[in-house]
Amino acid sequence: MTDVQTDTTLCDPQDMAGRLHTALSDLVRDCKARMLRPRPGHQPTADLSGFRLGITWLAQQRQMDSMLDLAEQLVREAPALVGGHGRKPETLDQLRACMVPVLRALPEVNRPPAQRLEWLFGTLLVDELQCLPHAEVMAVLERNAFQPRHWQYIVPYLEQNLPKVKGTGLSWQGQERRRRLLGYAWQACQKAGWADRAEALFRRELSVCACYGELAELLVHRGDVEEAQTVLLKGIAKYNASRPELTMGWLDRLESLNGVG
8 A cells, every 4th residue: 555655745636536546446456356366374464544544635635525436435345355355354444444534524525415415325325344433424413414304305315225235135244234224214214304204114124134123112212112012022923933142132122111101
């Protein structure tokens, strides 16, 4: 990454953005080749510090579109970057470090609020490895800059695009990722004033990602404890034999709801 860790004082922002994209494309190509022809022994540790520095510099130069484009490319290529470095957790940690300045600069991006939300949720939908740190995402979502009309713009976008999310429903990890996305969708529906659409979305996803616990919490939130208990019982009956580690939490929640209401 030394080719992008150069003195930026005299650098043209567009030139720097181009160099960062080229460096990332070269690194991804190398990682994919390494995955196809794995070598025995020690796997190299990724060095993504140049991308983090480049992203921070682009934000400082107010090159927000270039910053967002590079961040989205990093998220999309994360499986190759992590896989090409022996799936070391340090690589994912570095990717997450790259995303922190992006999310903190997002409120300053010169786009309408609804389009900022669209970029965030669009990137979350392609984020297979959770590169976007949850705490930083929530900090963006909780900002007062977003009004109900902005959330009402994004809810149909989520309803349309969530079923297209790659890899979900095929593995337990994919189901967990889908449930995480549903949590963000719930936030969006609440802020839009459309809680009923959140429930419809969760019920649609039950057969895809076993989101019985999440649906139950939504029902408790609106005061329908009895229906929440029914949902938990259905989930327990369906998954107790195959996923006891999941239903254990549902059983605990069911017990805590006894006598409530």
